[in-house]
Amino acid sequence: MSTPRVVRSAAELRSAVAGALAAAGTAGGGTGVPSLGLVPTMGALHQGHRALAEAARAENDVVVASVFVNPLQFNDPEDLRRYPRTLEADLDLLGAAGVDLVFAPSEAEVYPDGAPLVRVSSGELGARYEGASRPGHFDGVLTVVAKLLHWTQPAVPAHFRAYFGQKDAQQLALIRRMAADLNFPAEIRGVPVVRAADGLAESSRNVFLDSAHREAAAVLPRALFALAHRVSAGHPPDLAAAVALVEVEPLVELDYFDIVDPHTLQQLPADPGPLQKPGLALVAARVGPVRLIDNLPLVPPARAAR
Numbered sequence: 001m002s003t004p005r006v007v008r009s010a011a012e013l014r015s016a017v018a019g020a021l022a023a024a025g026t027a028g029g030g031t032g033v034p035s036l037g038l039v040p041t042m043g044a045l046h047q048g049h050r051a052l053a054e055a056a057r058a059e060n061d062v063v064v065a066s067v068f069v070n071p072l073q074f075n076d077p078e079d080l081r082r083y084p085r086t087l088e089a090d091l092d093l094l095g096a097a098g099v100d101l102v103f104a105p106s107e108a109e110v111y112p113d114g115a116p117l118v119r120v121s122s123g124e125l126g127a128r129y130e131g132a133s134r135p136g137h138f139d140g141v142l143t144v145v146a147k148l149l150h151w152t153q154p155a156v157p158a159h160f161r162a163y164f165g166q167k168d169a170q171q172l173a174l175i176r177r178m179a180a181d182l183n184f185p186a187e188i189r190g191v192p193v194v195r196a197a198d199g200l201a202e203s204s205r206n207v208f209l210d211s212a213h214r215e216a217a218a219v220l221p222r223a224l225f226a227l228a229h230r231v232s233a234g235h236p237p238d239l240a241a242a243v244a245l246v247e248v249e250p251l252v253e254l255d256y257f258d259i260v261d262p263h264t265l266q267q268l269p270a271d272p273g274p275l276q277k278p279g280l281a282l283v284a285a286r287v288g289p290v291r292l293i294d295n296l297p298l299v300p301p302a303r304a305a306r
Contacts, residue, residue, distance in 0.1 A: 001236035003095050004065070004102045010151045013103045017064060020100055021158050024061035035159035038152045038186070039065040040145060042073075045093045048194040052163045053097035055191045060161060065094050066103040066148055068110060071142025072119070084204060103152075110147060119143040120182075122174050125265060129256060129282060130170050130293065136275045139170055140260035142178050149184050160186045167201050169280060169295040173265055192297070193223065201294045213288035216251035221259070222285055224296040227281050231298040234274050237281075246285065255284040255291070259298065275300045 007013050018038065024034040037056030041049055045067075056063045067090055074080035087104060094102055119139045122131060126138035145162075154160055162179075163173045176188045194202045199221030200214070209217060223242040231237050243257045259268050262280040279298040284291065 004099045006102045020062040024252045035060040038162040039061045044204035045090045046202045057098035063099045064101045065099045070144045145252040163189045166190045208290045217287045219249045234301045253286040
């Protein structure tokens with residue numbers, strides 16, 4: 001395991017990326033186009049983040065991760081204040097995953113004039129589900145991701161990929177749309193959800209769950225997998241039964257549980273029959289002091305057999 005090089009400014013990042021890509025091209029004998037993978041994070045890293053870094057490492061010559069707690073993503077100042085800052089541990093995890101460079105800027109570096117007056121709008125797609133519960137959240141996400149893509153974009157010919165977790169399904173859909181609609185020269189890669197032994201999706205917020213709330217939270221993946229099992233067996237999804245399974249748990253306060261199109265996040269029409277095309281089950285709930293989100297692809301048997 002090697003310790004990644006840490007850079008603090010956008011200028012340092014551009015210079016370091018250029019140097020690393022030049023070295024990668026030389027190492028390859030100058031016969032191919034080098035590749036760069038970006039893994040944006042807010043720190044407090046867990047095995048889900050490690051999976052992102054490892055996916056980037058497997059596909060690219062140079063891997064950059066960012067660690068920045070983005071204030072634009074927080075509606076509650078207290079939530080921002082208590083978000084864990086664990087840079088030394090994060091560097092250990094990223095180094096073990098093979099990351100070459102870590103961009104760990106200050107808030108003043110990212111937003112030198114304070115909160116930006118112009119932001120990337122998440123539009124209608126960002127107004128539902130998580131956007132309804134956290135107004136402005138996705139505008140903050142897209143604004144900082146746009147900055148990171150601009151700063152990291154290679155100045156020389158190179159394949160450029162950015163990696164995001166499928167756990168934040170709405171965020172992933174929005175970033176894909178932003179990259180396509182605004183012509184960012186980056187391929188957006190989604191990495192599957194990483195789960196603990198109890199099925200709970202890995203999240204930096206899980207550390208705030210005590211043992212009772214942790215046990216209660218496991219009802220969310222149980223409901224999702226029950227739904228997915230019905231769909232893969234060719235049965236109607238029976239969303240009502242999945243909702244009832246969650247609502248019977250007294251420590252869990254359900255926010256939403258829906259079946260949507262994986263690309264547009266439009267709610268799929270209610271249909272008493274089996275799903276005719278792949279869907280995505282989305283769930284969000286408050287468990288004690290923590291708001292958790294999760295999702296699972298729903299794949300009909302005809303698709304699963306292909």
